[in-house]
Amino acid sequence: MKYSCVELNDLPDEILLIIFKKLNNLEVLYSFQGFNERFNKIIHDSIFTSRLSFPRLSFKKCIKKFSSDIILNRFCSQILPTIRTKIKWLDLESESMRNILDAADYPNLYALGLYNIEEETAKCLFTDERLSTSIFKNQITTLIISIDPDKDELYTMKNICNHIFTVFINLTHLTFYDAAYENNVRLLFDVPFPTFSSSSLLVLKVKVQTFDVCLYILDGRFEQLHTLDIELANLFPPLEEIENQRKLPNLKYFVLCCMLQTSSYDELILPLIYRMSNLEELGLSFTTFVDDAFIDGNNLKQNILNQMSQLKQFIFDIRSFMCINNEMKLPSKEDIQQTFTDLQYTKIISCVDYFRDYRQGLCHIYSYPFLMRRFEDITNNFPGGLYPYVRVVSLYDEHPFEHEFFIRISQSFPYRFHVWKN
Missing domain, CATH: 3.80.10 (Leucine-rich repeat, LRR (right-handed beta-alpha superhelix))
Known part of the structure; x- marks a missing residue:
């Protein structure tokens, strides 16, 4: 079997554009600016230069x-x-x-x-x-x-x-x-x-x-x-x-x-x-x-x-x-x-909790999909769901949070977030 060696410069413009789009545009500009006239034309496209x-x-x-x-x-x-x-x-x-x-x-x-x-x-x-x-x-x-x-x-x-x-x-x-x-x-x-x-x-x-x-x-x-x-x-x-x-x-x-x-x-x-x-x-x-x-x-x-x-x-x-x-x-x-x-x-979505020790009730109502960056006062009754925009969460309950609860939390907030307990 013969192996062919294809260099980056051998690829058509369409393929190069697809590759470069997956990279950070500043890195593309720094790496290929001045490489040759063809590359300059590609990387000077508005996709890489407008912002x-x-x-x-x-x-x-x-x-x-x-x-x-x-x-x-x-x-x-x-x-x-x-x-x-x-x-x-x-x-x-x-x-x-x-x-x-x-x-x-x-x-x-x-x-x-x-x-x-x-x-x-x-x-x-x-x-x-x-x-x-x-x-x-x-x-x-x-x-x-x-x-x-x-x-x-x-x-x-x-x-x-x-x-x-x-x-x-x-x-x-x-x-x-x-x-x-x-x-x-x-x-x-x-x-x-x-x-x-x-x-x-x-x-x-x-x-x-x-x-x-x-x-x-x-x-x-x-x-x-x-x-x-x-x-x-x-x-x-x-x-x-x-x-x-x-x-x-x-x-x-x-x-x-x-x-x-x-x-x-x-x-x-x-x-x-x-x-x-x-x-x-x-x-x-x-x-x-x-x-x-x-x-x-x-x-x-x-x-x-x-x-x-x-x-x-x-x-x-x-x-x-x-x-x-x-x-x-x-x-x-x-x-x-x-x-x-x-x-x-x-x-x-509605959530209602009653904390007898605190003599306190909490009603949490929110529209879904949830578009806020913070999700406050999560209790053990948290209903789950997907919250891709949330970056900060807080926990609030008179009962301890168990391992299964945190598994549910990690599935509902898939992106990196900061959590604290009230």
Whole structure:
């Protein structure tokens, strides 16, 4: 039998394209740039050049994809100047962002991701005369800011936000949060709240510390905003009076997630939603204390769905805790599930647990497929299922968790996740 030796250069363009698509595009560019004219034509396709992501997202933070300065220097001196007109999106980490932005002019760049950024780094970058008067001012419409989660000091982001809305005057999409799923670095602001605003911003995704910031964001400073995805650390009534009556007719998509337990569902969450008369998509994720009845399908229909005539999609993950005594008539899982029989939006899963030692009841209702990144207060009655987006889970029960339970957990959460027990 004769053996033939086929080299990479012998393969047709179609096969090479299939192979290269399975590789990281930065590695493809670094390995084959300048190999020959044919390879240059293939790897300069928009598949490999339109978005370049230099950081790599780990579970805790974004890290440098290439540790060698030699690799970065070659990108800056040889590769980026060659493909500069094809680049539309750059994801950069703090150490190398300045070198990459200075390596070439990028006439078609419209999106920028800045990861692990520090406050001083951001200020220097946003006040750079060349960048701020050209790329930042005229081209960038999509911006991602990710805070360095390793810093211990509290972040006062007022100045950064002021620079963002002063420099990026055509900004339509802003994502502002830390890179780590479980990290609690959030936007903090001095009092009084800063006066930044934008007449062009359409989409805002942000992690903040308090409900006050949410109210300030919706006080009219972003008049064209149609999408707000906000994660709160806590949900308490504001310490001072904040504009909270303005209707929000342009807001069509709203997601509110609160990390800590609250008792302000009726007082804060519902009045905020009622300001959004034209809302088409709504997402809610929170844990609340209730006095005498769990939040169930009847509650959601009466307080939310019947109030929102334009709503087309409703996803939620709601846990309600209630103190119990021996005289109470306690609803079962079947009773709670029955309240969702005529809900048209999606499949609903209900879980009900009673902890006699704690004198406490827990009702967990959520839409499925489950789209949230966190799954809180899993008990031994966890029904299973597949939760591909979840990265953080917590356990809560007065009874011990057995081996079979963790097997079920590992099957339901197939991707790497962080778990803790309350």
